[in-house]
Amino acid sequence: MCFMIRDCIGLIIYGDFREMKVINQGVSQELIADVLKVCEEFYKLPMEELEKYTEEEEELSEFEPNLDQKPKLFIEKEYRPKKNGKNDKEVIFWKDTFAHCTHPTKEDRISSWPEKPKKYREVIGKYSEGVRKTRLKVLELMCEGLGLQKDHFAYELSQIKYLLINLYPKCPDPTVTAGAVEHTDGGFINMLLQELGELHVRRQKNGQWFAVEPIPSALVCINGMLLKVISNGKLESGIHRVATNSVRDRISVGCLTSPACNGECIIEPAKELLSETNPPKYKSFSCTEYLKIFFTDISEFEAALNPYKL
Numbered sequence: 572m573c574f575m576i577r578d579c580i581g582l583i584i585y586g587d588f589r590e591m592k593v594i595n596q597g598v599s600q601e602l603i604a605d606v607l608k609v610c611e612e613f614y615k616l617p618m619e620e621l622e623k624y625t626e627e628e629e630e631l632s633e634f635e636p637n638l639d640q641k642p643k644l645f646i647e648k649e650y651r652p653k654k655n656g657k658n659d660k661e662v663i664f665w666k667d668t669f670a671h672c673t674h675p676t677k678e679d680r681i682s683s684w685p686e687k688p689k690k691y692r693e694v695i696g697k698y699s700e701g702v703r704k705t706r707l708k709v710l711e712l713m714c715e716g717l718g719l720q721k722d723h724f725a726y727e728l729s730q731i732k733y734l735l736i737n738l739y740p741k742c743p744d745p746t747v748t749a750g751a752v753e754h755t756d757g758g759f760i761n762m763l764l765q766e767l768g769e770l771h772v773r774r775q776k777n778g779q780w781f782a783v784e785p786i787p788s789a790l791v792c793i794n795g796m797l798l799k800v801i802s803n804g805k806l807e808s809g810i811h812r813v814a815t816n817s818v819r820d821r822i823s824v825g826c827l828t829s830p831a832c833n834g835e836c837i838i839e840p841a842k843e844l845l846s847e848t849n850p851p852k853y854k855s856f857s858c859t860e861y862l863k864i865f866f867t868d869i870s871e872f873e874a875a876l877n878p879y880k881l
């Protein structure tokens with residue numbers, strides 16, 4: 572289904588509203604091309620340069636973005652088989668990820684971003700600002716659709732803006748590797764820039780997977796689990812996975828929006844949505860506590876929500 576809505580943002584929405592693409596969204600095609608170029612150049616830097624951002628024994632699953640998050644690079648140095656927690660099958664993970672906070676784009680924060688490639692700070696700064704505006708708009712539209720105040724996600728709930736630059740190197744045998752195994756994202760919304768396909772999402776109704784074809788200058792929005800909580804189950808979280816390919820390196824850039832992880836932020840179904848006929852499906856919980864479960868329990872897609880279900 573594809574339709575245009577106010578302010579010329581176009582949303583291409585897949586059946587059950589868990590994934591959609593945003594077009595005409597205020598981040599120009601030139602800027603998108605610059606972002607992909609600068610990300611590609613980043614990963615081509617000499618290893619000594621890249622290693623400035625790696626921390627020994629750091630696992631991707633352990634990261635907890637906070638406002639002071641320094642840039643970190645998670646490299647699959649050996650690309651060796653690991654267990655996929657969900658079904659215990661061995662898969663070779665085939666992805667490196669460079670991650671850092673992007674907003675507010677304060678001087679001291681930007682000074683921790685890479686100085687190389689030369690245009691990294693300028694291009695990523697511009698892009699994150701553009702995506703921030705689009706993301707606010709999309710969240711406002713979701714509020715409108717749900718019947719919430721349009722600033723429901725503003726402030727504390729969307730304090731963390733996190734950028735993930737994923738590199739999936741071309742792979743000799745895509746049948747034994749996974750770019751990303753099936754998962755749901757933990758925050759509210761992930762706005763993804765992808766130049767090549769390989770992203771697949773799963774239909775809730777029949778469990779079938781289908782490929783999300785890239786559209787130049789479109790961002791793919793994936794609902795995270797917390798959106799399910801705030802909407803009291805009305806919006807589903809998007810289950811997705813990434814395959815690898817043997818032809819070209821693939822780069823994707825995710826912009827995640829999550830609540831503050833300062834131990835104080837409380838997540839709960841929006842009170843305006845609750846009634847006798849729509850009682851809360853989740854109790855209130857601390858975002859920090861939830862994230863700990865999210866990063867450790869991968870036994871089910873939504874395992875992190877289990878303790879809070881009513």
Ligand SMILES: O=C(O)CCC(=O)C(=O)O
Pocket residue numbers: 735737751756761763765769770811813823825
């Ligand atoms: O590379 C992609 O298309 C998706 C990456 C992803 O799932 C994520 O950043 O959470």
Ligand SMILES: [Fe+2]
Pocket residue numbers: 754755756761811
């Ligand atoms: Fe994801």
